[in-house]
Amino acid sequence: MSLGYFLKRLLMLVPLILVISFIAFCLVRVAPGGPFDKERAPASPDIERNLKAKYHLDDPLWKQYLRFIGIGFEGGLIRGDFGPSLKYRNHSVNDIITQGLPVSLVLGFVSFGFSLGVGIPLGIWTALRRGGWQDHLGSFISILAVCIPAFVLGPILIVLLGIKWPIFPVGLWGGPWHIILPAITLGTYFAGKVARLTREGMSQAMQQDFITTARAKGVSEKSIVFRHALREGILPVVTYSGPLLADLMVGSFVVENLFQIPGIGVFLVNSSINRDYTMVVGLVILYSVLLLILNLFVDVVYGFLDKRVKYG
Amino acid sequence: MAEVVSSNNIQKSQLGESLNRRAWLRFRANLPAMLASVFLISLIMISLCWPFVSSLGDQHSDAQFNPPSDQYWFGTDVHGRDLFGRVLAGTRISLLVGLVGALVSLVIGVLWGATAGLLGGRWDNWMMRTVDVLYSLPSIIFVIVIITTLEGVIQGWVESVFAGDGSDAARHVLLYAGLGAVSWLTMSRIVRGQVLALREQQFVEAARSLGLGTWTILWRHILPNVFGVVIVYLTLTLPAIVLYESFLSYLGLGIQPPQASLGSLIAEGAAQINPVRVYWWMIFFPAIGLAALLMALNFVGDGLRDVFDPKSTNER
Numbered sequence: 001m002s003l004g005y006f007l008k009r010l011l012m013l014v015p016l017i018l019v020i021s022f023i024a025f026c027l028v029r030v031a032p033g034g035p036f037d038k039e040r041a042p043a044s045p046d047i048e049r050n051l052k053a054k055y056h057l058d059d060p061l062w063k064q065y066l067r068f069i070g071i072g073f074e075g076g077l078i079r080g081d082f083g084p085s086l087k088y089r090n091h092s093v094n095d096i097i098t099q100g101l102p103v104s105l106v107l108g109f110v111s112f113g114f115s116l117g118v119g120i121p122l123g124i125w126t127a128l129r130r131g132g133w134q135d136h137l138g139s140f141i142s143i144l145a146v147c148i149p150a151f152v153l154g155p156i157l158i159v160l161l162g163i164k165w166p167i168f169p170v171g172l173w174g175g176p177w178h179i180i181l182p183a184i185t186l187g188t189y190f191a192g193k194v195a196r197l198t199r200e201g202m203s204q205a206m207q208q209d210f211i212t213t214a215r216a217k218g219v220s221e222k223s224i225v226f227r228h229a230l231r232e233g234i235l236p237v238v239t240y241s242g243p244l245l246a247d248l249m250v251g252s253f254v255v256e257n258l259f260q261i262p263g264i265g266v267f268l269v270n271s272s273i274n275r276d277y278t279m280v281v282g283l284v285i286l287y288s289v290l291l292l293i294l295n296l297f298v299d300v301v302y303g304f305l306d307k308r309v310k311y312g
Numbered sequence: 313m314a315e316v317v318s319s320n321n322i323q324k325s326q327l328g329e330s331l332n333r334r335a336w337l338r339f340r341a342n343l344p345a346m347l348a349s350v351f352l353i354s355l356i357m358i359s360l361c362w363p364f365v366s367s368l369g370d371q372h373s374d375a376q377f378n379p380p381s382d383q384y385w386f387g388t389d390v391h392g393r394d395l396f397g398r399v400l401a402g403t404r405i406s407l408l409v410g411l412v413g414a415l416v417s418l419v420i421g422v423l424w425g426a427t428a429g430l431l432g433g434r435w436d437n438w439m440m441r442t443v444d445v446l447y448s449l450p451s452i453i454f455v456i457v458i459i460t461t462l463e464g465v466i467q468g469w470v471e472s473v474f475a476g477d478g479s480d481a482a483r484h485v486l487l488y489a490g491l492g493a494v495s496w497l498t499m500s501r502i503v504r505g506q507v508l509a510l511r512e513q514q515f516v517e518a519a520r521s522l523g524l525g526t527w528t529i530l531w532r533h534i535l536p537n538v539f540g541v542v543i544v545y546l547t548l549t550l551p552a553i554v555l556y557e558s559f560l561s562y563l564g565l566g567i568q569p570p571q572a573s574l575g576s577l578i579a580e581g582a583a584q585i586n587p588v589r590v591y592w593w594m595i596f597f598p599a600i601g602l603a604a605l606l607m608a609l610n611f612v613g614d615g616l617r618d619v620f621d622p623k624s625t626n627e628r
Binding site for chain 2: 254292
């Protein structure tokens, strides 16, 4: 992948993010109800008017959007400022993100590692034993993993390994011991998916002519599998990594909720129910940016693995 | 002339029949797929008929948190309702949402992919770039935002057009539309690929030289030919949508009580977990139900793909 193409893709992100921010901004504003409807004590009209004035919710919409973007106003999206949260009054959206995001990222990457570490070996194993009982067993395990979502596996693991045999802590976020159950819960589904993709890719790669050539040249079986076939057989997994990371983030809503992990995933659902406008828009943009960048990264990796691919 | 046409027809129908028959024979040889289809069909029959057999699933009673017994096969829930009936009701709703959502995704995906493939050139490029961009966006997050924000709007509209409470209807409409709207991407890519291959074929050229319009060619000549592949990916979209639906219902954004979906039943069960007592049946049976349903759908989809998708037939 040429540097020019990479920079072009990077530049494309800017208008894309503006469009996304506009859509998200319009969506939350179309909704009936406001951020101050669900206060514990209903505010008097005066107080509500003052609150609205403080957060500039009484301005016309286009002015609010410009303020949010930061054109002609202090702060704003272009300076990396998502504004104040309307529900957690003394915090800005940036505060909440800087607190929660590292936790979510750690959880996400450990689960990602788990799903690749389990899925790829399982996929290779079943592909090499194609048609044998190992293949059937492995394929059954991977299809079973795909059919057990995090919100099913999580409670079962909590009941078995947290309550019945208290080996692991069932909640909160402390040492590395706390990561294990959530990471397994989140990663199992993707491990199944990765295993299925690896099996498909590997069994196709093993039938290619260059494998026959390598065999004829007397290359050892181990080297054939890991140095020749794997390079091509892994490509479906690389292609899938983009959507995988997206689903991983979404899955983290459930897992963070189940294990009471102070990540960022919990906030999206709550804020959009509470009409915390700035928070919802901020999180939607955050997730989109993360994913777009990760996808770009996946494309770079793909280009390195498969030299036949030409971008641009 | 008439004779030629009719003999052509006979040949064509014989060819089509034998192809379908071969597909059926291959599908029948696939044991997991056959077992899964039998399981699915019986599950659908039972869940449709069960309301006429027993209504214990809807009735509140004093028998709270009863473990599985002869009377309550799957135990009872927090309101003393029969969990067996609830799980069947949840299966019904989950399948309904999956089916309608998959059909929505089918319509969008086929139209988008076929149009892009048929128009080609700049349009094709632009439409497929859009799909690429949408692929890299966290679509389910948009669904969550759309469901929470537009619910009131749709509810108001339903209530003003049809009298009565519109909250259930609003949720259903949003689930169908939202899940369908984020699940059409793969379908459109596959249909586009097929159409790109088909439009170079001579029968399309013949149709064009007869002066038929783009839409007629699409509708009469191209779509019937992508039917097989479309059916395969429709079956593979179904479990994905059922999974999304149960995920949203688990978060409390999908089906609302007293209606049940498999996801909301699991959520009810998970809410009862505490270190003192575990009502295991409340989480176990809905979870088994969901996993069995998803597995059956996946096996059938995989079986159909093995039969219809030319790419995967090379492997065998």
